[in-house]
Amino acid sequence: MNSTFYDINKPQSIEQIAEFLGLELFDNGQNIHIKTSGCAALSNASSSEISFFFNRKYVDELKNTKAAAVIIGKADIDYVPEGVAILSSNNPYYDYARLLEYFYIPKSESIINDRVVEPTAYIASSAQIGVNCYIGRNVVIEDNAVIGDNTIIMHNTVIHNDCVIGNNTKISSNCVIQHAVIGNKVLIHPNVSVGQDGFGFALNAGKHYKVPQVGRVIVHDEVEIGAGTTIDRGSANDTVIGSGTKIDNLVQIAHNVELGRNCIIVSQTGISGSTVMGDYVVTGGQSGFAGHLKIGAGVQIAAQSGVMTDIAPKQIYGGSPAQPIKNWHRQTIILKKLLKKDEK
Structure with missing residues (x-):
């Protein structure tokens, strides 16, 4: 998977991935101690990547995959080729999503790690801004607006007067609320x-x-x-x-x-x-x-x-x-x- 827009988290062994996701692991002829460095679709996965399967429309891709391991439901385990470790899941798509969140950290988030108010933002004196917020460039927050804790307001967004934005919310660029x-x-x-x-x-x-x-x-x-x-x-x-x-x-x-x-x-x-x-x-x-x-x-x-x-x-x-x-x-x-x- 292309990593241009992401920082990649540290590699983990198949065994560690199974423990992280809470899944039952079958080695299926694979070395479960090898390090994996990311995720990919069945047809594109390399021997150091993990894939998933939940739709039998793609059974041919599963049978020919080069992935190190696959997250898969119990009913479909027999389709997995030898040499591909099996991570048995009740909800493969959900567990794959969790693994993606672990491995891939958007680089765009690095600019908001400091949780600051950018100098070009305008915040009315009567507005209330919670703790640990990021307010982006050219953002406008009008009178009596309330922004909750840990909330992110990205560049060029306008929050009109008296609006209330909750905690841990993210509003991307160029929005009007x-x-x-x-x-x-x-x-x-x-x-x-x-x-x-x-x-x-x-x-x-x-x-x-x-x-x-x-x-x-x-x-x-x-x-x-x-x-x-x-x-x-x-x-x-x-x-x-x-x-x-x-x-x-x-x-x-x-x-x-x-x-x-x-x-x-x-x-x-x-x-x-x-x-x-x-x-x-x-x-x-x-x-x-x-x-x-x-x-x-x-x-x-x-x-x-x-x-x-x-x-x-x-x-x-x-x-x-x-x-x-x-x-x-x-x-x-x-x-x-x-x-x-x-x-x-």
């Missing part, structure tokens, strides 16, 4: 806008009259917001992002939307105003939601779907307009058959 309360351990990627006006207009005498948006955005703990995403503040109620929810790049979340806990919102999803989603909802890329809908907990939406109606919990929908996934598949098959008949 207004009318918002951001929780603890939140990660916001570059070029995100949170708390701007919602899109609300009243038609009067042939003209669109702007409706004041007087709500807030509430982002609960451990949320991640991808680059270029926009989250509008509420018109009267708040826009709410539930704890643990992960939002991809280039997502639009309109005013008064409420997302439950631990949702996955994939890139280019658009959620119209006042739609409410339960916990653990998953939206595929480029899916769209009409306004004022109720989407139940555990619902999954296929990519490029257009959701126009409420959906009960634990349903899988696809298509445009979205419908139960089996119905959508049947319709697709029927359309293909009809097209073939027309071609004849």
